[in-house]
Amino acid sequence: MASFEVIGGNKLKGDIYPQGAKNEALQILCAVLLTSEPVVISNVPDIRDVNKLIELLQDMGVKVERNAPDTYTFQADDINLEYLNSDQFVEQGRAIRGSVMIVGPLLARFGKAKMPKPGGDKIGRRRLDTHFIGLEKLGAKFNYDTPDAFYSATAEKLHGTYMLLDEASVTGTANILMAAALAEGTTTIYNAACEPYIQQLSRMLNRMGAKVSGIGSNLLVIEGVEKLGGTEHRMLPDMIEIGSFIGMAAMTGSEITIKDCQIPELGLIPDTFQRLGIKMEFRGDDIFIPEQDNYVVDTYIDGSILNISDHTWPGLTPDLLSVALVTATQAKGTVLIHQKMFESRLFFVDKLIDMGAQIILCDPHRATIIGLNKQIPLRGIRMASPDIRAGVALLIAALSAEGTSIIDNVEQIDRGYQNIDGRLNAIGAQIRRI
Incomplete structure (x- = not known):
């Protein structure tokens, strides 16, 4: 120590x-799972939580190339979903709270996801209900293994819907937004978080081919698309x-x-x-x-x-x-x-x-x-x-x-x-x- x-x-x-913004980085890095094409991200902060998430993505099969001290290329064209069953994944996922935001992209693209109850700062209760309720409204089914504190989710196909979030959770909004980008139909998220981090994520998704409107407000409308492509993004x-x-x-x-x-x-x-x-x-x-x-x-x-x-x-x-x-x-x-x-x-x-x-x-x-x-x-x-x-x-x-x-x-x-x-x-x- x-x-x-x-x-x-x-x-x-x-x-x-x-x-670069830590809270933005955790969202943007999870978004690379939404496409098989290369995504270039710059102004990435060299901090423990971000580096741990990059390691987690690598171990899941994401190809990571460090182009410069603060710039990376990510390509998620060969994801190993079996890795989600490993003890190493459990240890990595519990180490950082931001890892919960892999759930939305994995559900949207592969139809299944797993996640150990994440850790993070000891600053009080930080429930995940907003994430799961929102993803359930899109059609996901969740199971929580209480003894192991492990979440698993499946979805044959996500479908757009209207939802009113019970809290304007930043990470919850990000998770639902990423899933909705590949859902069938239109999703409306009311009481969405509208922090600059969410605005940055929304603009990045639009450059990837998503159709997100209402950026900067607490009412986001997402028209689902079949596929997303690569892009370049710079952190605030x-x-x-x-x-x-x-x-x-x-x-x-x-x-x-x-x-x-x-x-x-x-x-x-x-x-x-x-x-x-x-x-x-x-x-x-x-x-x-x-x-x-x-x-x-x-x-x-x-x-x-x-x-x-x-x-x-x-x-x-x-x-x-x-x-x-x-x-x-x-x-x-x-x-x-x-x-x-x-x-x-x-x-x-x-x-x-x-x-x-x-x-x-x-x-x-x-x-x-x-x-x-x-x-x-x-x-x-x-x-x-x-x-x-x-x-x-x-x-x-x-x-x-x-x-x-x-x-x-x-x-x-x-x-x-x-x-x-x-x-x-x-x-x-x-x-x-x-």
Whole structure:
């Protein structure tokens, strides 16, 4: 198990480039199973979860060629469905939650799929009902083996239908969308997720020959086609990493430029950090964060305390609440963070309290942060990363803290952030992997 030794208190300066979007990559990689023709994907992040999924696809029979550090060609013209019965597949599938999105493409193209109950972050219950109910409405039949926690599904032929999703699940929408692309007839998905990741997947499918309309809305209409072809696709920059760098710059009082951000795709992310008092300038497609001695939290018009909460897109993504929370600890003012979607995601605040942050954990979903206005720096401690996003929030805290911090279990951070220690050290951080 690796750890980071972080010497805090250093100001950072320079340019930093965000990686390709992790959450988009997991969907796009599964979509290569929909065609026997080559699919070229670029701006692929070199992170643990993505690399594990690429390994899984390879072991299933997908031909994978790495054309450049961030560009791959995939060709799924000889899939070995028997591999789904192997112990190795069970182990691989359970290692990453995104692997559940192979089910829709396999059902659509081959009429059968299997999937162990996937793992991922320990941030609370993350049910898969939306995936399975949607695929069942298209004509699939599911069986769940409780002792082995293993799902199997079959479908002689998928048929388009109308469905109203019980939740706007991003991965659920992606799974159903991919299956519907090869279903017979028209599928209408209401209350569909409309995150940029889903928009990117929809546009990629259309380039492959699918007929998806309503892109960018919560009402998707998919006219099924008999066959899909190859295409080329480039990932968006990772919006979660961009938000993390904004918070990091403010916490450490640094001047950095985040390059090639695709600003129109960031939604409320810049607005949210601006409400925390962080100044930023949009320079073309770059975001410049000037050095700030302090940043003052906004209030509502009536003077009441700012409430930052997550919501389905175009609301604020839940993946950035951990970063917003840690950033608020050194702001001037008080913030209520309301994490609605996952009941275990705020439990990492005990580490921040040990570092000297003024936080009241109201309940599993809400925390009140009383900003220290950089008058009392956080102090370095030893801690462990519980999940990807909390892990990077703790790394930001350690970078701003006085003294040395040790962060254990940094494999969690590696799951979502590419060479984060090397890239931050290049602009002045002192992080040593041990």
